[in-house]
Amino acid sequence: MLQGMTTEPEQQFGVGTPDAFQRLWTPHRMAYIQGENKPTGPGAQDGCPFCVVPAKSDEDGLIVRRGAHAYAVLNLYPYNGGHLLVVPYRHVADYTELDAAETAEVAELTKQAMTALRSASGAHGFNIGLNQGSAAGAGIAAHLHQHIVPRWGGDTNFMPVIGDTKVLPQLLGDTRAILAAAWPEADGPELTDTDAG
Numbered sequence: 649m650l651q652g653m654t655t656e657p658e659q660q661f662g663v664g665t666p667d668a669f670q671r672l673w674t675p676h677r678m679a680y681i682q683g684e685n686k687p688t689g690p691g692a693q694d695g696c697p698f699c700v701v702p703a704k705s706d707e708d709g710l711i712v713r714r715g716a717h718a719y720a721v722l723n724l725y726p727y728n729g730g731h732l733l734v735v736p737y738r739h740v741a742d743y744t745e746l747d748a749a750e751t752a753e754v755a756e757l758t759k760q761a762m763t764a765l766r767s768a769s770g771a772h773g774f775n776i777g778l779n780q781g782s783a784a785g786a787g788i789a790a791h792l793h794q795h796i797v798p799r800w801g802g803d804t805n806f807m808p809v810i811g812d813t814k815v816l817p818q819l820l821g822d823t824r825a826i827l828a829a830a831w832p833e834a835d836g837p838e839l840t841d842t843d844a845g
Contacts, residue, residue, distance in 0.1 A: 666835060674798065681774070686787075686788065687790055687791075688786060689790075690741065690789075690790040691739070691790070692739035692791075694790070696739060696788065696790060696791050697788065698735045698739070698788065698791040698793060699739055699791065701719075701721055701735075702714070702719060702737060706824070706828070707711070707821060707824065707825075709721065710722040710724070710820055710824050711824070712732065712764070712827045712828050712831060713757060713760065713761075713828065713831050714760075715753045715757055716749070716753065717736060717737060717738070717749050717750045717753040717754075717757070718734055718735060718736045718737060718750060718753045718757055718763050719734070719737065719757075720732050720733070720734050720757050720760075720796075721733050721737075722820050722824055723734060723795070724820070724825075726797075726820075727775075727795075727797050728798055728799065729769070729798070729799075729823060730765050730768070730769050730771070730823055730827065731795065731796070731797050732761050732765070732795075732796040732827070733791065733793045733794065733795060733796070734754050734757045734758050734794045734796065735791065735792070735793045735794075736750045736753075736754060736792055738750065739790070739791050739805055740791070741781075741789060741790050741791065741792060742780060742792065742793050743778055743780060743792060746792070747818055750782070752830060756792060758776060758796060760792060760831060761796045761827075762770045762774055762776075762796065763831075763832045764827050764830040764831045765796070765798045765827065765830075766831060767830040767832075768826050768827055768829075768830035769774050769798060769826075771798035771799065771800060772799060772800045772801050773798075773799040773800075774796060774797060774798055775795065775796075775797040775799060776794065776795065776796050776797070777794065777795055778792065778793075778794050778795070779795070783812050795843070798811060801826050
């Protein structure tokens with residue numbers, strides 16, 4: 649057990665009127681809420697994490713697959729276990745800015761991600777989409793990224809609906825390794841695997 653940790657529930661006073669709710673504390677999410685590691689501006693040099701990640705090893709960057717023009721990476725703040733992002737290497741904000749090769753590879757990596765997620769986790773379905781601009785919900789609007797969220801029948805249970813909490817049963821590094829092992833070979837345009845890990 650870590651120093652200072654206890655198995656007994658901690659009584660906290662001054663947190664409001666006592667009620668029957670159990671609370672799951674997730675202080676690690678405060679970094680996301682406060683915008684830690686969020687770009688300071690629209691340029692690639694303004695702290696864009698999608699420009700920084702490719703320079704890391706696959707394990708450190710949570711990269712599942714690298715292509716010639718785009719890569720697949722686990723979302724640090726997933727909606728569901730296995731939530732992937734397909735990201736072009738080039739720092740562009742809008743889907744219309746992709747060239748033909750980038751568009752083709754984003755599409756191919758998306759198909760491969762679906763295959764890997766079905767193989768590794770038995771996903772029943774997917775939510776796939778691009779949030780274009782801050783007004784559309786893009787957390788990092790300056791660098792295009794496509795979400796691939798695996799879904800299962802019954803995955804929307806009381807925890808996220810009533811408890812506003814998502815339970816993820818696996819560490820991101822473990823998920824990355826499993827998905828990388830399940831990644832299929834390309835059926836379409838040849839992808840260059842420049843695995844740095």
